[in-house]
Amino acid sequence: QVQLQESGPGLVKPSETLSLTCTVSGASISNYYWSWVRQPPGKGLEWIGYIFNSGGSNYNPSLKSRVTLSLDTSKNQFSLELRSVTTADTAIYFCAGDRNNRAWSYYWGQGTLVTVSS
């Protein structure tokens, strides 16, 4: 059974970098498409980006200049880095994945709330 768990700080100061890690169990991250999605409190879903072990990746154009996704196959983890955050980046951040396609995700983490505040 594939399980995903997000981890990282729940509070980040404006202008700093938000860093989250998703730990995958029950599957090798080498063979899946991995994504990050966020959801501001009370609002809808926003796709952040995806990464695949072959080196393929793509980012939301509105976030592209501030986002980096990476994989750590030795730890079976993948990570999100979002730079120069503002209060508009306050959201629940979900990691997600699918074995066959990057157009959707079958597996999801429970989500972690990150608040941007001084």
Add this chain to the structure above:
Amino acid sequence: EIVLTQSPGTLSLSPGERATLSCRASQSVTNNYLAWYQQKPGQAPRLLIYGASRRAGGTPDRFSGSGSGTDFTLTISRLEPEDFAVYYCQQYETFGQGTKLEIK
């Protein structure tokens, strides 16, 4: 960039009724790669339908997806109490704004 517009914004129905949710794309969806998710409060989204009409593992058969090109539909044939939630469509990097299905 494709824009997905879901309608209605809120749908009020009773258990046992049929629900029809719409997702319209601003341009044709490649290979009908359109997915539907269900999200309940405090939970992650759950993949229900992928490829416009294929049920994901664990999706009850009362859920069905249809459509092609720019117009897609999620149908719930007979609503169960646990079906009342928010539903999102997704095409690659774009999500619709969601339809809230509430108990009438």
